[in-house]
Amino acid sequence: MILHIEDRYSEQEIYVFYRDHYIRVPKIIYQYGYAQGKDVVKLWKGMEQISLTIDSNNPIYERKLSPKLRYINDNKLYPNYKPVDITSLTFDIEVYNRRGFPDPNHDKIISIAYVYEGREEVISEEDEGQLISKFFDVIRAYDPDILVGYNIEEFDLPYLLKRAKLNNIDINSISRYDLPVLSNIIPGRIIFDVYNLINLMSKFSLLDLDEYSLSHVYYKIFNEKKIELDRERLWEIWDRDKKSVIAYNLSDAKATDRIYKKFLPLILELSNLSKMYLQDLIRSYSSKIVENLIIAEGYDKFIIPDEEYREEDSYQGGYVLTPNPGVYNNIAVLDFASMYPSIIVSNNIDYYTYKDGEFLKSPLGLIPSILKNIIEQRLSYKAILRERKDPGLEAKVQALKILANSFYGYMAYRRSRFYIKEGAEKVTQIGREMIKNVISIANQSGFQVIYADTDSVFLLYKDENDVYEFLDRINNKLEGMMRLELEDLYVRGLFVAKRDEEIGAKKKYALLSKDGKIKVRGFELLRRDWCQLAREAQQQVLKMILIDNNPSQAIEYVKNLIDDIRNHKIDYEKLVIYNRLYKKIGSYQRVMPEVAAAKKLVDAGWDEKSLLNRVIRYIIVDRQGRIADKAEPLELYLKNNLKYDPEYYIEHQLLPAITSILSSLGYNDDQIKSGFKQHRLL
DNA sequence: GCGAGCAGCGTACCT
DNA sequence: ACAGGTACGCTGCTCGCG
Numbered sequence: 213m214i215l216h217i218e219d220r221y222s223e224q225e226i227y228v229f230y231r232d233h234y235i236r237v238p239k240i241i242y243q244y245g246y247a248q249g250k251d252v253v254k255l256w257k258g259m260e261q262i263s264l265t266i267d268s269n270n271p272i273y274e275r276k277l278s279p280k281l282r283y284i285n286d287n288k289l290y291p292n293y294k295p296v297d298i299t300s301l302t303f304d305i306e307v308y309n310r311r312g313f314p315d316p317n318h319d320k321i322i323s324i325a326y327v328y329e330g331r332e333e334v335i336s337e338e339d340e341g342q343l344i345s346k347f348f349d350v351i352r353a354y355d356p357d358i359l360v361g362y363n364i365e366e367f368d369l370p371y372l373l374k375r376a377k378l379n380n381i382d383i384n385s386i387s388r389y390d391l392p393v394l395s396n397i398i399p400g401r402i403i404f405d406v407y408n409l410i411n412l413m414s415k416f417s418l419l420d421l422d423e424y425s426l427s428h429v430y431y432k433i434f435n436e437k438k439i440e441l442d443r444e445r446l447w448e449i450w451d452r453d454k455k456s457v458i459a460y461n462l463s464d465a466k467a468t469d470r471i472y473k474k475f476l477p478l479i480l481e482l483s484n485l486s487k488m489y490l491q492d493l494i495r496s497y498s499s500k501i502v503e504n505l506i507i508a509e510g511y512d513k514f515i516i517p518d519e520e521y522r523e524e525d526s527y528q529g530g531y532v533l534t535p536n537p538g539v540y541n542n543i544a545v546l547d548f549a550s551m552y553p554s555i556i557v558s559n560n561i562d563y564y565t566y567k568d569g570e571f572l573k574s575p576l577g578l579i580p581s582i583l584k585n586i587i588e589q590r591l592s593y594k595a596i597l598r599e600r601k602d603p604g605l606e607a608k609v610q611a612l613k614i615l616a617n618s619f620y621g622y623m624a625y626r627r628s629r630f631y632i633k634e635g636a637e638k639v640t641q642i643g644r645e646m647i648k649n650v651i652s653i654a655n656q657s658g659f660q661v662i663y664a665d666t667d668s669v670f671l672l673y674k675d676e677n678d679v680y681e682f683l684d685r686i687n688n689k690l691e692g693m694m695r696l697e698l699e700d701l702y703v704r705g706l707f708v709a710k711r712d713e714e715i716g717a718k719k720k721y722a723l724l725s726k727d728g729k730i731k732v733r734g735f736e737l738l739r740r741d742w743c744q745l746a747r748e749a750q751q752q753v754l755k756m757i758l759i760d761n762n763p764s765q766a767i768e769y770v771k772n773l774i775d776d777i778r779n780h781k782i783d784y785e786k787l788v789i790y791n792r793l794y795k796k797i798g799s800y801q802r803v804m805p806e807v808a809a810a811k812k813l814v815d816a817g818w819d820e821k822s823l824l825n826r827v828i829r830y831i832i833v834d835r836q837g838r839i840a841d842k843a844e845p846l847e848l849y850l851k852n853n854l855k856y857d858p859e860y861y862i863e864h865q866l867l868p869a870i871t872s873i874l875s876s877l878g879y880n881d882d883q884i885k886s887g888f889k890q891h892r893l894l
Numbered sequence: 895g896c897g898a899g900c901a902g903c904g905t906a907c908c909t
Numbered sequence: 910a911c912a913g914g915t916a917c918g919c920t921g922c923t924c925g926c927g
Binding site: 896902903906 | 912913914916923
């Protein structure tokens with residue numbers, strides 16, 4: 213089994229890493245284009261094959277395919293990982309520093325925890341040299357294929373290597389072979405950063421996170437708290453109570469290991485299916501993953517186009533029906549299974565099949581043939597899973613779903629190699645026609661359609677059987693792999709008006725299912741830029757409306773909450789607002805609260821670079837000025853013992869989240885306000 | 895000089 | 910660093926008042 217293929221060690225050679233040996237192969241760099249080493253390349257345009265002699269007069273093809281990618285595809289050396297064959301060691305380091313951030317030039321490592329195949333241990337020595345040596349002994353003894361950790365690429369690994377060097381320890385001794393350890397590269401071992409994994413899983417919508425810290429991620433996934441410790445005071449705690457630092461260290465390593473193990477089957481399946489090595493996949497993103505698969509599948513038959521820059525060129529997307537605000541009973545939600553992937557396959561929409569403004573009926577294009585295969589595989593595995601349980605197969609089904617859903621976006625992505633805007637446009641156009649068709653047939657059949665978004669419709673029904681009949685009628689007319697499915701039947705549902713408007717808000721609703729669960733979409737309670745206080749209150753009010761049908765109970769509940777806020781009874785954790793910073797602080801046109809909060813962190817000594825792409829946490833404090841002026845980063849709020857602004861949390865967080873729901877029930881603003889005010893006077 | 899009104903920036907969400 | 914459609918808070922400007 214090949215673990216990884218690496219081309220970064222040398223200008224001339226590619227390294228293929230197996231577990232107990234590696235081989236080196238020369239990089240082949242072609243001066244004029246490339247096609248299996250021949251002079252004549254097969255060029256496919258409109259699915260017609262053209263032969264072309266490559267010489268200095270003719271265009272250069274595939275010049276931007278890296279030698280590594282060519283080597284893998286020429287020799288068909290694709291990954292084939294099996295979870296049982298892979299050994300991994302998860303570790304975490306703790307550092308002793310009295311102020312600010314740990315500095316590898318001065319602050320020593322005091323403790324290293326690791327987990328390996330169920331064994332867990334903490335190495336903690338007074339002498340840092342001995343500590344690191346012992347850990348290196350462990351790595352050599354267990355000889356893991358993968359080194360796992362949380363943010364190890366940015367922090368633990370470079371820190372460890374730097375400290376090892378300062379202690380005159382040979383860092384190359386943890387290399388598997390006679391190749392040197394470079395920063396972040398340990399020859400023969402895959403560096404697997406769970407932080408990258410979490411980001412990838414979030415992009416695939418498998419995780420929904422307020423922030424990306426280990427504690428938060430662990431809690432969100434397992435609903436358990438790991439041991440917490442104030443990192444700023446870690447040195448102090450170490451001086452008087454080493455045991456609790458050691459326990460904390462181990463807790464972090466175990467938490468990281470548990471997250472890693474949970475997602476490993478899926479990530480290995482994704483790796484095998486997308487033909488991308490684990491080391492590359494974990495640092496990648498969905499467009500690169502799909503691209504890798506398309507290149508692998510099309511390599512022998514097609515010239516792979518270069519990446520190119522294109523100007524923005526937008527087009528129309530899915531159809532969304534405006535709902536009327538209010539409460540509805542007996543709602544059926546129907547949706548098309550894998551709508552866009554199915555449209556791509558059924559209509560042969562592809563970079564190569566586009567000719568004279570249309571998509572050829574045959575032969576099957578590259579993306580459609582890959583997608584067809586993926587959809588069919590997934591359906592057959594799902595059929596097996598209905599017969600028996602099989603966790604390995606479940607991971608495969610999930611990985612296939614992730615891949616299938618990535619193709620449409622990739623062909624519409626302006627920097628994609630296989631960009632075909634006409635294709636993306638065609639996909640959404642057919643999608644719009646299909647959903648509008650379902651809506652009109654539903655209306656003709658006597659159903660009231662209350663909402664629709666892209667591939668789903670919500671309709672009111674009197675008898676369940678009418679819904680099943682309707683589904684059959686639609687599906688009998690549908691061709692190919694298109695299928696309309698029953699997502700679920702709901703007892704009740706709520707749609708709200710847009711803020712300060714009469715018409716209903718799209719992409720915002722709550723549904724009560726038969727088993728008493730509430731399915732919420734779009735509401736503030738799902739948004740990390742609303743504080744927990746407002747989110748929890750909205751959740752409660754939704755329950756009181758949808759389950760108990762008791763609006764006055766909701767008003768009473770909110771009244772009490774307002775009192776608690778005024779009396780400063782609210783725990784600071786419920787007041788934190790989260791916002792991710794996507795740009796450099798200086799490049800914002802408007803200083804929004806999260807930008808102002810980030811600025812305050814930088815002023816207090818935080819490294820600006822470390823804040824980019826991170827979630828900023830802030831609380832609105834009691835002070836004069838704009839909201840931005842009042843936004844205090846959590847770290848400084850706690851450090852300086854500040855007080856939150858009750859009026860902000862009442863007027864800008866709690867009430868907006870609640871009144872949109874109550875006003876959709878027919879209460880006007882005055883009634884709601886007086887409901888709260890009455891109490892204020894008491 | 896000041897507050898009201900408003901455009902549009904920016905984020906997070908839905909499919 | 911995969912798409913478009915959408916809601917909405919907030920900043921920072923314009924404008925009218927005087």
